[in-house]
Amino acid sequence: MQSTQKNIKNNDLLLEVNNLNVFFNTTDGLIKAVNNINLSINKGECLGVVGESGSGKTQTFFSITGLLSNNGYCKGSAIFKGFDLISSSKKERMKYLGKSIGFIFQDPMTSLTPHMKIGDQLSEISIFHDNLTKKESLKRALEVLDIVKLPKSRNLITSYPHELSGGMKQRIMIAISLMCSPELIIADEPTTALDVTTQSEILNIFNDLKNQLGISIILISHNIGVIAETSDNIIVMKDGSIVENGSTYNVLTNPQDKYTKLLLSCIPPWLDV
Amino acid sequence: MIKFITKRLLIAIPTLLIIIAFGFIMMRVAPGGPFTNERALPPEIERNIQEAYNLNKPLYEQFFIYIKNLSVGDFGPSFKYKDFTVNELIISGLPVSATLGLSSIIISLFLGSFLGIIAAVKRNTYFDYSVMSVSLVGICVPSFVMAPILSLFFGLYLGILPTSGWNGGSILNLILPITALSLPQIAVISRMMRASTIEVLNSNFIRTARSKGLKSSYIIRKHVIRASILPIIEYLAPASAGLMTGSIIVEQIFGLPGIGRYFVVGALQRDYTLVSGVMILYASLLIILILITDILRAYLDPRVKI
Amino acid sequence: MRLLKKTDNLEMSYSLKGRSLWVDARRRLFQNKAAVISLFILIFISIISVFGPFFIQYGFSDTDWSSIYQPPSLENGHYLGTDGNGRDLLVRILHGGRLSLSIGVIATFVSVFIGVIYGTIAGFFGGKLDTFMMRVVEILYAMPYLIFVIILMVVFGRNIYFLFIAIGAVEWLTMARIVRGQTISLKEKEFIETSRALGQSNTLIIIKHIIPNLAGPIIVYITLMVPSVIILESFLSFLGLGVQEPLTSWGVLISEGSREMETAWWLLIFPGSFMVITLASLNFIGDGLRDAIDPKEY
Ligand SMILES: Nc1ncnc2c1ncn2[C@@H]1O[C@H](COP(=O)(O)OP(=O)(O)O)[C@@H](O)[C@H]1O
Ligand SMILES: [Mg+2]
Numbered sequence: 026m027q028s029t030q031k032n033i034k035n036n037d038l039l040l041e042v043n044n045l046n047v048f049f050n051t052t053d054g055l056i057k058a059v060n061n062i063n064l065s066i067n068k069g070e071c072l073g074v075v076g077e078s079g080s081g082k083t084q085t086f087f088s089i090t091g092l093l094s095n096n097g098y099c100k101g102s103a104i105f106k107g108f109d110l111i112s113s114s115k116k117e118r119m120k121y122l123g124k125s126i127g128f129i130f131q132d133p134m135t136s137l138t139p140h141m142k143i144g145d146q147l148s149e150i151s152i153f154h155d156n157l158t159k160k161e162s163l164k165r166a167l168e169v170l171d172i173v174k175l176p177k178s179r180n181l182i183t184s185y186p187h188e189l190s191g192g193m194k195q196r197i198m199i200a201i202s203l204m205c206s207p208e209l210i211i212a213d214e215p216t217t218a219l220d221v222t223t224q225s226e227i228l229n230i231f232n233d234l235k236n237q238l239g240i241s242i243i244l245i246s247h248n249i250g251v252i253a254e255t256s257d258n259i260i261v262m263k264d265g266s267i268v269e270n271g272s273t274y275n276v277l278t279n280p281q282d283k284y285t286k287l288l289l290s291c292i293p294p295w296l297d298v
Numbered sequence: 299m300i301k302f303i304t305k306r307l308l309i310a311i312p313t314l315l316i317i318i319a320f321g322f323i324m325m326r327v328a329p330g331g332p333f334t335n336e337r338a339l340p341p342e343i344e345r346n347i348q349e350a351y352n353l354n355k356p357l358y359e360q361f362f363i364y365i366k367n368l369s370v371g372d373f374g375p376s377f378k379y380k381d382f383t384v385n386e387l388i389i390s391g392l393p394v395s396a397t398l399g400l401s402s403i404i405i406s407l408f409l410g411s412f413l414g415i416i417a418a419v420k421r422n423t424y425f426d427y428s429v430m431s432v433s434l435v436g437i438c439v440p441s442f443v444m445a446p447i448l449s450l451f452f453g454l455y456l457g458i459l460p461t462s463g464w465n466g467g468s469i470l471n472l473i474l475p476i477t478a479l480s481l482p483q484i485a486v487i488s489r490m491m492r493a494s495t496i497e498v499l500n501s502n503f504i505r506t507a508r509s510k511g512l513k514s515s516y517i518i519r520k521h522v523i524r525a526s527i528l529p530i531i532e533y534l535a536p537a538s539a540g541l542m543t544g545s546i547i548v549e550q551i552f553g554l555p556g557i558g559r560y561f562v563v564g565a566l567q568r569d570y571t572l573v574s575g576v577m578i579l580y581a582s583l584l585i586i587l588i589l590i591t592d593i594l595r596a597y598l599d600p601r602v603k604i
Numbered sequence: 605m606r607l608l609k610k611t612d613n614l615e616m617s618y619s620l621k622g623r624s625l626w627v628d629a630r631r632r633l634f635q636n637k638a639a640v641i642s643l644f645i646l647i648f649i650s651i652i653s654v655f656g657p658f659f660i661q662y663g664f665s666d667t668d669w670s671s672i673y674q675p676p677s678l679e680n681g682h683y684l685g686t687d688g689n690g691r692d693l694l695v696r697i698l699h700g701g702r703l704s705l706s707i708g709v710i711a712t713f714v715s716v717f718i719g720v721i722y723g724t725i726a727g728f729f730g731g732k733l734d735t736f737m738m739r740v741v742e743i744l745y746a747m748p749y750l751i752f753v754i755i756l757m758v759v760f761g762r763n764i765y766f767l768f769i770a771i772g773a774v775e776w777l778t779m780a781r782i783v784r785g786q787t788i789s790l791k792e793k794e795f796i797e798t799s800r801a802l803g804q805s806n807t808l809i810i811i812k813h814i815i816p817n818l819a820g821p822i823i824v825y826i827t828l829m830v831p832s833v834i835i836l837e838s839f840l841s842f843l844g845l846g847v848q849e850p851l852t853s854w855g856v857l858i859s860e861g862s863r864e865m866e867t868a869w870w871l872l873i874f875p876g877s878f879m880v881i882t883l884a885s886l887n888f889i890g891d892g893l894r895d896a897i898d899p900k901e902y
Binding site: 201 | 500501502503504505506507508509510511512513516520521524525598599600601
């Protein structure tokens with residue numbers, strides 16, 4: 026398993042995280058939320074991250090993208106295409122954030138700015154990163170809305186977030202991350218807040234992004250069933266550490282860790298893997 | 299929009315009526331008021347008064363006449379300043395009070411919000427701490443302590459600013475009164491704005507904006523301010539009410555001939571017509587401000603339907 | 605019988621949880637240095653206001669024409685100086701403190717009483733009644749309430765008891781709003797539903813379950829309301845509409861002091877300082893309590 030990963034690494038490695046630790050200053054002292062994590066993802070691959078809630082999945086990827094809250098800090102390295110996201114200055118990191126790396130959050134209901142039109146929230150990102158004019162970037166917005174299969178996109182441009190359903194908002198979030206044609210999308214529990222039908226529609230979109238556009242995806246979930254179908258590799262986290270790491274097939278058919286077995290016992294039997 | 303304003307005005311009318319009724323009843327029941335028979339007056343004077351105020355008519359009719367007069371902007375004669383109507387007194391005080399009030403509300407809103415935003419963005423830095431300490435002073439030192447201290451220090455001790463008088467509204471005469479009046483409001487507004495900006499900065503949608511790699515200054519302008527200014531908009535009417543009462547003190551201390559000064563003199567001399575006239579004027583102003591607040595809120599927050 | 609037992613447990617577990625919450629809150633409050641220091645200052649000012657005058661050789665209305673406008677001095681026993689009637693300023697400030705503090709406390713309780721009852725009724729019964737009651741609050745909010753108080757004082761004379769009531773009667777609005785909001789969120793809680801299922805009357809539910817659980821926000825609000833009432837009283841006294849001679853309050857003293865500050869600065873500065881220090885302490889305690897009861901990490 027180790028050796029196969031090494032092989033691919035040399036071909037087209039996209040992101041490599043080494044010895045990542047995340048700490049929080051709290052009133053009860055210093056908390057270590059993420060403990061010495063190593064992971065890597067290649068171009069066009071999907072990496073699934075599972076673990077119970079509170080296991081440090083979110084904070085791992087917040088730390089890589091500089092989104093930790095004020096009382097948190099991290100140590101380690103996260104090399105994205107040869108560039109260390111963690112040791113770099115905020116200004117340099119901003120060139121990658123939103124441009125090459127898109128982030129999709131767990132709660133679509135509160136993740137869009139309530140007082141801005143959808144069109145503006147989409148277009149601002151390529152106006153900023155790609156120097157498009159407002160008109161060009163709205164045209165781009167219509168294209169990405171098509172990719173995320175939002176019907177009647179033209180009306181959407183002028184509507185406000187509160188006029189949309191949860192599923193639509195999450196598609197908008199995906200559309201935002203697609204605006205600048207990213208190479209990596211980090212999706213943190215993108216379907217947890219949604220109902221089952223919407224859930225599978227959203228997962229289908231991720232499948233398309235990977236298979237048709239060749240975008241690498243990090244798919245985070247507390248539910249191993251959600252990520253099993255899309256992921257090529259899986260890491261399992263518990264209490265801030267990785268307890269299992271391998272190809273989806275290996276992890277699902279031959280889990281080594283007790284905790285992984287427990288997670289697997291929760292998958293509905295009809296899921297075909 | 300027009301429907302919304304009409305609806306709001308329809309709510310405002312009963313409010314005003316209640317205030318007017320309060321003023322009206324007060325004049326009738328007040329001990330030593332114009333219409334109680336504490337003093338034995340010669341019968342012909344008694345009759346004159348009765349006629350002038352329509353006291354020989356039934357109570358509800360008196361009320362209607364009072365409202366009818368008010369609706370054309372006639373507050374009636376002053377009860378104590380024999381040769382003046384309430385209108386004349388109010389109009390003579392208006393330029394002073396309006397100058398003070400308007401400049402103070404504008405200064406408080408802009409300076410308060412500005413300081414609050416910066417303090418929130420730079421929270422837990424020395425800038426934040428100093429803004430918050432100064433604003434604590436503004437909150438803990440009431441205007442009737444601040445105003446005399448200001449005039450003691452800048453007027454008597456340093457001798458650089460005049461301590462009293464209107465002087466035709468010269469800037470120098472305005473500095474101390476406006477400072478004393480605005481300081482408590484700047485303090486409250488900057489704290490409010492700081493708290494609400496911090497809340498917005500911690501919200502999920504700002505995290506989204508940051509994940510887009512946008513510039514901080516852009517995020518604050520486009521994503522933060524419009525959401526964090528909402529509590530300040532709500533505070534517009536209470537702030538104005540605070541300024542109105544504050545100006546009563548400040549006009550007194552700095553010897554400015556404004557409406558607040560007349561109000562105090564009226565209150566001390568039991569000039570009921572003058573006092574209720576000022577009350578109705580201030581209440582109407584506040585009702586208009588609440589209407590403006592509602593419109594602004596709907597403009598800033600698309601979730602509010604108007 | 606069995607049902608009753610079940611609720612007993614429920615109540616017990618709730619109050620147990622409640623107790624540990626209060627223990628936590630107290631720990632957090634005592635960790636807050638500013639709040640602790642302020643608490644000591646406030647207690648100190650209250651104690652010297654109540655007991656101090658007994659230990660001072662001068663009475664608060666003793667005039668002494670041979671020593672008018674004496675600046676503060678240690679030698680003649682007028683530690684904070686005297687006023688234009690030769691009265692000792694320190695003893696007057698302490699007497700004024702008695703009055704200002706007790707008006708602050710009593711008027712606050714009047715307003716909390718009205719606000720809590722009004723707010724729980726509106727929040728608990730909801731529906732049309734709630735809409736109506738809150739509309740009334742909204743309308744009253746729009747009024748220049750201080751001007752109301754002034755007019756009330758003018759109409760009904762400058763009676764000190766009336767001052768308590770007048771201030772309390774206009775300050776209850778915010779309390780009513782807070783209590784209503786809390787009541788609505790409490791109403792949906794499990795333990796209230798259980799009581800309801802057990803057929804407890806509304807009054808009983810309000811008194812036994814709702815009001816005790818409002819303690820947190822009410823305490824915080826009281827500490828923030830007392831200073832605003834003290835300011836209000838001083839404001840009225842400053843205008844000559846509040847406390848009357850021979851009684852005195854900080855507002856009266858500040859008012860006299862500001863008229864005479866050109867000849868005797870201490871008449872303004874000392875009463876002002878007492879008041880400002882008290883207000884600042886109350887503010888710190890209020891902030892500390894709020895952070896302790898409802899901790900938010902910024
Ligand atoms: N701002 C913070 N301050 C202190 N602890 C935090 C903070 N944010 C997250 N944590 C802690 O970090 C741990 C990991 O959280 P997270 O990564 O969000 O878990 P999840 O796997 O559910 O995404 C949790 O135990 C959480 O309590
Ligand atoms: Mg998470």
